[in-house]
Amino acid sequence: xxxKRPLDVLNRAKGKRVYxxxxxxxxxxxxxxxxDIHINLWLENAEINHEDKTVKVGSILIRGDSIVYxxxxx
Amino acid sequence: xxxKRPLDVLNRAKGKRVYxxxxxxxxxxxxxxxxDIHINLWLENAEINHEDKTVKVGSILIRGDSIVYxxxxx
Amino acid sequence: xxxKRPLDVLNRAKGKRVYxxxxxxxxxxxxxxxxDIHINLWLENAEINHEDKTVKVGSILIRGDSIVYxxxxx
Amino acid sequence: xxxKRPLDVLNRAKGKRVYxxxxxxxxxxxxxxxxDIHINLWLENAEINHEDKTVKVGSILIRGDSIVYxxxxx
Amino acid sequence: xxxKRPLDVLNRAKGKRVYxxxxxxxxxxxxxxxxDIHINLWLENAEINHEDKTVKVGSILIRGDSIVYxxxxx
Amino acid sequence: xxxKRPLDVLNRAKGKRVYxxxxxxxxxxxxxxxxDIHINLWLENAEINHEDKTVKVGSILIRGDSIVYxxxxx
Amino acid sequence: xxxKRPLDVLNRAKGKRVYxxxxxxxxxxxxxxxxDIHINLWLENAEINHEDKTVKVGSILIRGDSIVYxxxxx
Numbered sequence: 001x002x003x004k005r006p007l008d009v010l011n012r013a014k015g016k017r018v019y020x021x022x023x024x025x026x027x028x029x030x031x032x033x034x035x036d037i038h039i040n041l042w043l044e045n046a047e048i049n050h051e052d053k054t055v056k057v058g059s060i061l062i063r064g065d066s067i068v069y070x071x072x073x074x
Numbered sequence: 075x076x077x078k079r080p081l082d083v084l085n086r087a088k089g090k091r092v093y094x095x096x097x098x099x100x101x102x103x104x105x106x107x108x109x110d111i112h113i114n115l116w117l118e119n120a121e122i123n124h125e126d127k128t129v130k131v132g133s134i135l136i137r138g139d140s141i142v143y144x145x146x147x148x
Numbered sequence: 149x150x151x152k153r154p155l156d157v158l159n160r161a162k163g164k165r166v167y168x169x170x171x172x173x174x175x176x177x178x179x180x181x182x183x184d185i186h187i188n189l190w191l192e193n194a195e196i197n198h199e200d201k202t203v204k205v206g207s208i209l210i211r212g213d214s215i216v217y218x219x220x221x222x
Numbered sequence: 223x224x225x226k227r228p229l230d231v232l233n234r235a236k237g238k239r240v241y242x243x244x245x246x247x248x249x250x251x252x253x254x255x256x257x258d259i260h261i262n263l264w265l266e267n268a269e270i271n272h273e274d275k276t277v278k279v280g281s282i283l284i285r286g287d288s289i290v291y292x293x294x295x296x
Numbered sequence: 297x298x299x300k301r302p303l304d305v306l307n308r309a310k311g312k313r314v315y316x317x318x319x320x321x322x323x324x325x326x327x328x329x330x331x332d333i334h335i336n337l338w339l340e341n342a343e344i345n346h347e348d349k350t351v352k353v354g355s356i357l358i359r360g361d362s363i364v365y366x367x368x369x370x
Numbered sequence: 371x372x373x374k375r376p377l378d379v380l381n382r383a384k385g386k387r388v389y390x391x392x393x394x395x396x397x398x399x400x401x402x403x404x405x406d407i408h409i410n411l412w413l414e415n416a417e418i419n420h421e422d423k424t425v426k427v428g429s430i431l432i433r434g435d436s437i438v439y440x441x442x443x444x
Numbered sequence: 445x446x447x448k449r450p451l452d453v454l455n456r457a458k459g460k461r462v463y464x465x466x467x468x469x470x471x472x473x474x475x476x477x478x479x480d481i482h483i484n485l486w487l488e489n490a491e492i493n494h495e496d497k498t499v500k501v502g503s504i505l506i507r508g509d510s511i512v513y514x515x516x517x518x
Contacts, residue, residue: 004107004108004116005108005110005116006107006108006109006110006114006115006116006135007110007114007116007135008108008116009107009108009116009133009134009135010135019131022216022217023098023140024171024173024216025098026216028217033152033154033157034152034153034154034156034157035154036153036154036155039114039135039137040154040155040187041154042152042153042154042155042156042157046219057167057217057219057221058219058220058221059157059219059220059221060157060217060218060219060220060221061154061155061157061158061187061217061218061220062216062217063187063212063213063215063216063217064137065137065139065213066171066215066216066217067137067140068096068098068100068136068137068140069096069102069131069134069135069136069137069140070134070135071120071131071132071133071134072132072133072134072135073131073132073133073134078255078256078264079256079258079264080255080256080257080258080262080263080264080283081258081262081264081283082256082264083255083256083264083281083282083283084283093279097246097288099246113262113283113285138285139285139287141285141288142244142246142248142284142285142288143244143250143279143282143283143284143285143288144282144283145268145279145280145281145282146280146281146282146283147279147280147281147282170364170365172319172321172364174364176365181300181302181305182300182301182302182304182305183302184301184302184303188302188303188335189302190300190301190302190303190304190305194367205315205365205367205369206367206368206369207305207367207368207369208305208365208366208367208368208369209302209303209305209306209335209365209366209368210364210365211335211360211361211363211364211365213361214319214363214364214365226403226404226412227404227406227412228403228404228405228406228410228411228412228431229406229410229412229431230404230412231403231404231412231429231430231431232431235429241427245394245436247394261410261431261433286433287433287435289433289436290392290394290396290432290433290436291392291398291427291430291431291432291433291436292430292431293416293427293428293429293430294428294429294430294431295427295428295429295430318512318513320467320469320512322512324513329448329450329453330448330449330450330452330453331450332449332450332451336450336451336483337450338448338449338450338451338452338453342515353463353513353515353517354515354516354517355453355457355515355516355517356453356513356514356515356516356517357450357451357453357454357483357513357514357516358512358513359483359508359509359511359512359513361509362467362511362512362513374477374478374486375478375480375486376477376478376479376480376484376485376486376505377480377484377486377505378478378486379477379478379486379503379504379505380505389501393468393510395468409484409505409507434507435507435509437507437510438466438468438470438506438507438510439466439472439501439504439505439506439507439510440504440505441490441501441502441503441504442502442503442504442505443501443502443503443504
């Protein structure tokens, strides 16, 4: 158990939809393609939720330092 | 006593529920799976508390720089 | 699939128009010329959108730490 | 005198109660167990004070970048 | 095309007037003399615009982390 | 003159009272014991001033990134 | 011209009065004694301007990350 690392939870979610909460209060849902140690995320088929509105944004790169947390539970 | 490190308090809490206070004022409770030196945390069976509402978020990765403190006391 | 990196989504968008959301709430659209690991971006023919107004700003360098996310979908 | 370092004031307070002022305005009192160069702090028997309320939080890890200052005077 | 770097857009603007938007909302116009990898900028004959007022500030050094973006279009 | 460094002004104030302005608007006065390159400061016999109230806090460690400036003039 | 660096504008202002705008909105004027790559500044005979009041603060060390820009024009 000691060898688990926090980013493993994201690595095992590649190809699946994840839910991202941003520091500006917005929420993004999309299919996780890739991540790095800064928690920069590449999502496909992404949607932004903000104040009950949903906007399709397609392919996006989220800058890691904008992220509060990422949920990998559908 | 000199060899204790701050993150030891988290390392000994692996597999147990921890309580995390975020800089955006929200609170997260979940079972600690893994952490790193940035205090990035992987939690399972996590719940977010915000203004008297609780939302189940399942498996999450919390970015360390979003965290104020982590309590390991049940 | 493991070898994908998050910035690949931007690298493959070079020469195309991208949509950038900034931490100050403004939005920039422009043709991506170059990027680096800090996500500093050079855009050409850029426009800033803010409160329903659009301002043409031509050639710009956006500092990476001002960016929330970048969409590469037209 | 030239060889004193700022963190010495915390190192000599190990095992004693310290008073921590956080950037979010809250105050924490607890027994200092360990610290590192980022001023991450492990406290035992900790209490959070906020707007005249006190909450017992037990064992905690405070992220160093959340801290304004630490007083070691009882 | 792969060898372009974002800061090239600034390097080619040396000696010309650039327009800088700061995180505090103010705007600076001046002749670019030098820059570094932090996007610290040295401007000559600079003017600050803030709420419809313009103040001449002459020679200035802008700290890179205060900058949102720099436009090099006259 | 070229060999002067900014922190010299603090090094020569060791053992004397200094006045510290914090990013949260509070002001601290205390006897400077030690400092490091992050401008972490150890003060003795310190007092916090906030909205016309003064609180004695004794021995403190101020985290450097909380500091706006330090005056060494009595 | 390519060998100019942004901090040169400050290095050539040593011994002269400079005008510093801080991120907290205050303004400092003082005689520049020394600087480093973080733009930490040592000023002598410094004065703080805030809301039409001027306070003499004598010798000060300004932490670089508190600075928006520095003007070297009298």
